[in-house]
Amino acid sequence: MCKYAFLNPLYIAYFCSLKKHENMSKRYTITAALPYTNGPIHIGHLAGVYVPADIYARYLRLTGNDVAFICGSDEHGVPITIKAKKEGVTPQDIVDKYHAIIKQSFEDFGITFDNYSRTTAKIHHDTAQEFFKTLYDKNEFVEEVTEQLYDAEANQFLADRFVTGTCPKCGNEEAYGDQCENCGSSLNATDLINPKSAITGNVPSLKETKHWFLPLNKHEDFLREWILKGHKKDWKPNVYGQVKSWIDDGLRPRAVTRDLDWGIPVPVEGGEGKVLYVWFDAPIGYISSTKEWAAREGKNWEDYWKDKDTKLVHFIGKDNIVFHCIIFPSMLKAEGSYILPDNVPANEFLNLEGQKLSTSKNWAVWLPDYLIDFPNQQDVLRYALTANAPESKDNDFTWKDFQARNNNELVAIFGNFINRVVVLTNKYYDGIIPEPSDYSTIDEETLAAVKAYPAVISSSIERYRFREASQELMNLARLGNKYLADEEPWKTFKTDEARTKTVMFVALQIASALAVLSEPFLPFTSTKLKGILNSNDNGWEDVSTKDILIQASHQIGKGELLFSKIEDSEIQIQLDKLEASKKANEAEKKVTEPQKDEITFDDFTKLDLRVGTILEAEKMPKTKKLLVLKVDTGIDTRTIVSGIAESFSPEDVIGKRVTVLVNLAPRALRGVESQGMILMTEDEGGNLVFVNPDIDGVKNGLQIS
Ligand SMILES: [Zn+2]
Numbered sequence: 001m002c003k004y005a006f007l008n009p010l011y012i013a014y015f016c017s018l019k020k021h022e023n024m025s026k027r028y029t030i031t032a033a034l035p036y037t038n039g040p041i042h043i044g045h046l047a048g049v050y051v052p053a054d055i056y057a058r059y060l061r062l063t064g065n066d067v068a069f070i071c072g073s074d075e076h077g078v079p080i081t082i083k084a085k086k087e088g089v090t091p092q093d094i095v096d097k098y099h100a101i102i103k104q105s106f107e108d109f110g111i112t113f114d115n116y117s118r119t120t121a122k123i124h125h126d127t128a129q130e131f132f133k134t135l136y137d138k139n140e141f142v143e144e145v146t147e148q149l150y151d152a153e154a155n156q157f158l159a160d161r162f163v164t165g166t167c168p169k170c171g172n173e174e175a176y177g178d179q180c181e182n183c184g185s186s187l188n189a190t191d192l193i194n195p196k197s198a199i200t201g202n203v204p205s206l207k208e209t210k211h212w213f214l215p216l217n218k219h220e221d222f223l224r225e226w227i228l229k230g231h232k233k234d235w236k237p238n239v240y241g242q243v244k245s246w247i248d249d250g251l252r253p254r255a256v257t258r259d260l261d262w263g264i265p266v267p268v269e270g271g272e273g274k275v276l277y278v279w280f281d282a283p284i285g286y287i288s289s290t291k292e293w294a295a296r297e298g299k300n301w302e303d304y305w306k307d308k309d310t311k312l313v314h315f316i317g318k319d320n321i322v323f324h325c326i327i328f329p330s331m332l333k334a335e336g337s338y339i340l341p342d343n344v345p346a347n348e349f350l351n352l353e354g355q356k357l358s359t360s361k362n363w364a365v366w367l368p369d370y371l372i373d374f375p376n377q378q379d380v381l382r383y384a385l386t387a388n389a390p391e392s393k394d395n396d397f398t399w400k401d402f403q404a405r406n407n408n409e410l411v412a413i414f415g416n417f418i419n420r421v422v423v424l425t426n427k428y429y430d431g432i433i434p435e436p437s438d439y440s441t442i443d444e445e446t447l448a449a450v451k452a453y454p455a456v457i458s459s460s461i462e463r464y465r466f467r468e469a470s471q472e473l474m475n476l477a478r479l480g481n482k483y484l485a486d487e488e489p490w491k492t493f494k495t496d497e498a499r500t501k502t503v504m505f506v507a508l509q510i511a512s513a514l515a516v517l518s519e520p521f522l523p524f525t526s527t528k529l530k531g532i533l534n535s536n537d538n539g540w541e542d543v544s545t546k547d548i549l550i551q552a553s554h555q556i557g558k559g560e561l562l563f564s565k566i567e568d569s570e571i572q573i574q575l576d577k578l579e580a581s582k583k584a585n586e587a588e589k590k591v592t593e594p595q596k597d598e599i600t601f602d603d604f605t606k607l608d609l610r611v612g613t614i615l616e617a618e619k620m621p622k623t624k625k626l627l628v629l630k631v632d633t634g635i636d637t638r639t640i641v642s643g644i645a646e647s648f649s650p651e652d653v654i655g656k657r658v659t660v661l662v663n664l665a666p667r668a669l670r671g672v673e674s675q676g677m678i679l680m681t682e683d684e685g686g687n688l689v690f691v692n693p694d695i696d697g698v699k700n701g702l703q704i705s
Contacts, residue, residue, distance in 0.1 A: 027066040027303065027310040030057050031286040032111075033320055034074035034119065037098040038083050041105055042364035043397060044357040045317075047385035048347040052466045053315035054111045055386065058520040059461045061112075062540040068304045071106075072117035072124075072289040073099040076263040077278030078161040082198065091262045095120060105367040109378045110523040115293030119281060124288035128281040129267040131335060132256075136268050140334040141212040142253055143270075149177070149189050150207035151197040157259035158189060158197055158204050160278070165192030178279070179319075184242065186322045188255070210270060213253035214280075219330040220251050226340065227325065236464065238318065238392065239346045243325045254327065256280040283328040286314075311342045318346050345464035348390040352397050353578060362581045365397075365574070373573065379522040380406045380563065386470040386521060399571045406566045414477040414525075415563040418514065420484055421507045422532055422559040428493060433508055434501035435552040443506050446483050450476065450513050451544045457517060458540075470521050473514075480510040505552065508533075512549035516540060525562050532557045608663040609679070609704035610634055611693055617650035620670055627653065628672055633660050634701015641674035647688040657692040659704060 032053040035041055041050075050071075057069035075095040084091040099118050106113065117124065135141055149158040156162070160178040167175035168191050172182035177189030189195065190206075197204050227235070227243050235243075256277045257266050263275025287305055294301035304310055314324045324344050332338040350357060357364050370381060384405040388395055425431055439447070453476050460469035487503040511529070516538045519526040530536045533556050538549050612633045620626035625643045627650060640660070644653070659679040666675045679691040 025064050025066055027307065028057075028060050028068070029286075029290065029304040029310055029312045030060075030067060030069045031312075031314050032069070032071045032113070033314075033316040034072050034282050034285050035102050036077070036079065037073045037075050037095045037102065037118075038079050039098060039359050040101045040366050040368055042357060042359070042366050043352070043370070043381065043385060044350045044364065046109065046367065046381070047350045047389055047397070048317040049315050050106065050109070050111050051382050051385055052345070052347065052389065052464070055466050055469070055520040056313070056315070056461060056464070057112060058523065059458070059540070062516075062519060063458070064539070064541075067114070068290055068293060069112060069114045070286050070289045070293065071111075071113045072115070072119065072121075072285050073102060074278070074282045074285065075099065075118055075120045076275070076281060078159060078260065078262075081260070081262045082161065085199075092120070101368065108371055109367065109382065112523075115289050115296075117285065117289035117292050119285045119288075121288065121292070123292050124281070124285055125264050127288035127291060128264050128276055128284045131284050131287075131331070132276060132280070133267050135214075135331070135334050136212070138334065138336075140214070141256070142215050143210065143212055144253075145208055145210045147190070147206035148209050148211075148259070149195055149197075149204040151200055151202055151204050153202055154197065154199040156199065157207070157209060158195070158199075159258040159260060160189065162198050163189050163192065163195050163204060164198055165195035168193055181319065184319060184321070186246075186254075209259055211255045211257045211274070212266070214256050214327070214330060214334070215253045216251035216326065216330055217253065219333060220247060222333055223247055223251075223326060223330070226329070231343075235343060236345055236392070238348060239321055239325065239344055242318070242321045246322060246326060251326070279323050279327065280331070283323065283331070306337050306339060308339055310339055312339055314341050314344045316344065316346045318348050321346050343464070348392065348394045350385070350390045350395055350397055353399070353575075354396055361585050363578070363585070373570070374566075376524070377406075379525045380410060380566075383410060383470065383522060386466050387474075389467045391465065391467055399574045403566045403568075403571050406563060409474055410563040411565055413474060413481055414514070414518075415561065417477050417480040417484065417507075418511055418529060418532075418562055419559055421480070421504070421511045422556065424489060425504055425508065425556055426558060428489075428500070428504065431556045431558070433550060433552050433554045433556065434504055436502040436505035437498040439502065439506070442483075442486070443502065446479065446506060447509060447547075449479055450510055453513065453517055454540050454544045461520070473517055473521055476510070476514060476517065480507060480514070483507060483510065508556075509549050512538060513543045516543055516549075528560065528562060532560055605705070606663075607661060610660050610662050610700070611698050611702045611704065612658050612660040612678075612700050614653050614656045614658060614678075617653050619645055619650060620672065623670060626669065629653070629678070631658065631660060631676070631678070632700050633662050633676070634699065635662065638662075638675040639673065640676050640678060641669040641672055642678050642680075644678075644680065644688050656690060657696075657698070659691050659693075 030053060033049045035045060053069070057067055060067045073095065080091045080094050084094045103116055106116065149163050151158050158177060161176045163177040164174055166173050167180035167183060167185060167187070169185045170180060170183035172180050175182065175187060175192060177187065177192060179186050195204055224247060228247065232240065257271065257274045258277050259273065260275050263278065264281050265271065266274040266276060290304050291301045316324050321344070324341065329340050332340060352363060352365065355363055374380065384402045387405055388397065388401060425433065453472065457469050457472045460472060484507055489500045489503045492500045492503065512533060512535060515526055515529040515533055533550060535550050535554065538546065542549065610633050612631045614629050615632050615637065616630035617627050620628050620641065625645050627642050627645045627648070629640045629642055630637055631640050661677040661679065664677050666673050680688050681691055683689055
């Protein structure tokens with residue numbers, strides 16, 4: 001019988017079966033997808049990649065492992081050059097600007113990269129060129145002259161995002177030359193149906209050019225063996241499934257060079273005017289960033305990329321699976337001296353209030369904006385995004401859920417427990433931890449339950465289930481709350497001094513455990529809590545191995561609120577911002593309608609258009625849109641029913657000069673006969689505008705011709 005059998009039965013399975021911790025420090029190289037530097041980052045990036053990667057890296061460091069947590073800005077590729085052209089600046093200006101903004105956001109949110117580099121750095125250009133050269137020398141590329149899409153007007157080949165068209169796989173009409181964002185297919189520009197230049201809008205022609213291709217087909221057997229056989233059990237089903245479908249579809253050679261001027265020059269003969277494909281150079285960025293870090297820290301970078309005992313893990317979003325599971329491993333395999341990723345725990349997408357996050361549509365919560373509206377509340381966002389992480393399916397971020405996670409969990413459970421412990425310790429004992437007496441069964445069970453948490457949370461984190469891990473952390477806070485509620489030290493304080501001291505002592509042990517175990521998830525809170533407890537001595541394992549985490553007679557600090565309630569009004573501000581984005585998007589969507597079919601002059605003269613004045617107006621009962629107008633047309637005064645009530649009140653329109661189509665056949669609307677039509681147009685915001693004579697004194701009844 002396991003001695004912890006009295007614990008919550010859910011834990012027993014884990015805890016009894018856990019092997020004694022071997023305390024073997026391992027080496028880990030953890031990479032987080034290089035953010036693309038054509039804009040700031042938003043909550044989708046944080047939820048999908050950077051928060052889970054940071055939880056993992058922090059956890060591994062806390063458990064004594066050797067960790068290189070690596071990232072950097074991805075600064076090449078076509079979208080940056082398109083943005084630069086649009087803004088009339090250089091691509092370097094664009095990447096300098098966003099590299100600084102993105103780097104700051106990561107620091108602000110406590111993402112603990114060991115190194116954050118950039119792909120325009122010299123060390124990266126050198127590393128990527130050397131990598132290319134090695135594969136070239138080993139004959140790992142296929143060199144081929146092919147016909148590529150060419151925009152004659154722009155005098156440029158149309159690679160990647162310079163061309164859009166219809167995806168041959170799913171029919172999405174806005175697929176790019178390298179990838180369809182709708183179905184995730186990786187494409188060649190020439191695969192697109194009805195291609196169109198993103199520079200001029202022209203239909204491109206085909207022109208011959210020489211490029212180097214990575215023959216992925218050559219690596220198919222290896223990929224099948226390594227992933228489909230080797231990682232069937234430990235890779236996430238969504239990742240495994242995507243990889244399998246690509247391999248089963250048949251892999252084809254992929255061009256790894258481009259006819260562009262922004263990027264890393266192709267370092268071999270015949271490569272003049274060509275650069276490395278951004279997806280060839282970007283993952284090598286993990287290697288060059290590690291080199292930069294190792295040089296600074298006096299380490300050997302090769303230990304982190306070439307030693308088979310090192311565990312390499314790539315954190316990415318699902319749109320990058322093909323590059324990290326097929327293309328980059330094929331490159332590493334072809335090079336020959338590198339290790340392969342042990343796991344690629346890609347997340348699905350996070351939506352925002354039911355809609356896909358979109359940079360171009362400004363449908364996002366940008367990290368710099370979040371910090372302005374919620375200063376010092378990084379942990380709240382980290383927690384809300386983790387508790388609702390899109391780990392196994394697309395998930396929705398809603399501001400209401402964010403508010404509920406804060407108010408009902410962080411404030412009401414975690415914060416409330418800590419606050420009660422700290423306030424009571426200060427009130428009863430001037431902040432000096434009291435000496436306990438003998439433990440009751442409840443005390444012993446509670447302390448044993450606390451000891452189980454490091455293993456339970458570790459087990460979830462090591463299986464990349466960060467959402468589950470964050471909920472276990474909250475369960476520990478719940479345990480503390482329940483303990484206090486059951487033992488009621490505020491009642492026993494008057495009747496049983498010894499018991500009260502014991503209860504407070506036990507509660508302080510739980511608070512200490514929370515200070516340690518919350519660090520990967522709530523790093524700012526953990527630091528604050530350690531400060532309040534005046535204790536920074538415990539490591540992850542100590543929570544399960546030490547009987548006492550914080551000693552009697554130790555002095556703790558004063559209470560300080562860890563979290564504060566978020567009011568409805570703060571949430572409404574965020575919802576209003578999104579509503580404004582939605583309106584702006586709708587306005588932008590209004591494109592100029594194409595010209596209608598030609599008509600003859602005779603057709604035109606059939607229309608009898610007159611200048612008129614609205615004399616009376618009232619709302620049509622029981623309708624939202626209709627106004628019943630009396631209009632002086634110069635010929636007569638007639639009734640016209642007009643669908644303008646959502647834009648104008650009756651008072652707005654009385655006395656308005658208007659243009660009236662007077663010979664339109666009458667028709668009945670809600671029982672009222674409408675004898676003509678008033679001409680209107682609509683502005684960009686969707687507001688109706690009258691079409692009327694632009695000077696006063698034009699008499700009613702004048703014909704418009
Ligand atoms: Zn598609």
